[in-house]
Amino acid sequence: MSDKIKESYKASKNIYDDVLTQGSFRSRMYIKCFWGGVDDNEIAREVLKYIPDRFSGKLLDVPVGTGVFTHEKYRRMTKADITSLDYSEDMLEQAKTRFENDGTTNIHTVRGDVGDLRFDDGTFDIVLSMNGFHAFPDKDRAFAEITRVLKPGGKLAACFYIKGRSLITDALVNNVLARKGWFTPPFDTSAQLMRRLERSYEVTNWHIRGSMVYFRAVKKGAGK
């Protein structure tokens, strides 16, 4: 399964940014027809608003992908200690080049598996996870690991696909994207995701646009 993910993101590395940012007419048509026109650029902007530019703690970005949505934000976050992790070397390499070209020096790029994070418990103040959970092969482990490495009171800011909102999008996901390895089932509905989150988090912001959810949640256990 993991090698399928690696191969699929290797194959798409040169078109990934264009599709996600709707850089061409074809990409815009794809988003319009299969994703109800929901704009990933806009969702990314909303999620990134959950993180202040002046943030000066430790942030884990998993999966960083190519850094297409985050690199401009990170240029402004000069006081933060940022770790950007991805399973695909090909995606990570593009993120690394982007950060280098920007001249940012506070980002560590790390290859790894979200289901087996090599960080101590409570290492991070914020975990950012954009468009990752629909790709992660083991959602339970991904959630458990992200929660483990977050400090109590730490924040999870995320966006990703949820099933059950659009027949067309669900058909695309199951018949094409999952088969190719860009997405990996099983997927949560919004209700399943909320139940999962509420076990360990207080959900402070929650929005659904088409088949995409974005939210901010605070890990329980910080005390009064």
Ligand SMILES: C[S@@+](CC[C@H](N)C(=O)[O-])C[C@H]1O[C@@H](n2cnc3c(N)ncnc32)[C@H](O)[C@@H]1O
């Ligand atoms: C759709 S991309 C999202 C990238 C980026 N956050 C963005 O919004 O553009 C999904 C990413 O998840 C990564 N990925 C898949 N399984 C992973 C795992 N087990 N651990 C870490 N990253 C993983 C893929 O390599 C890919 O780069």
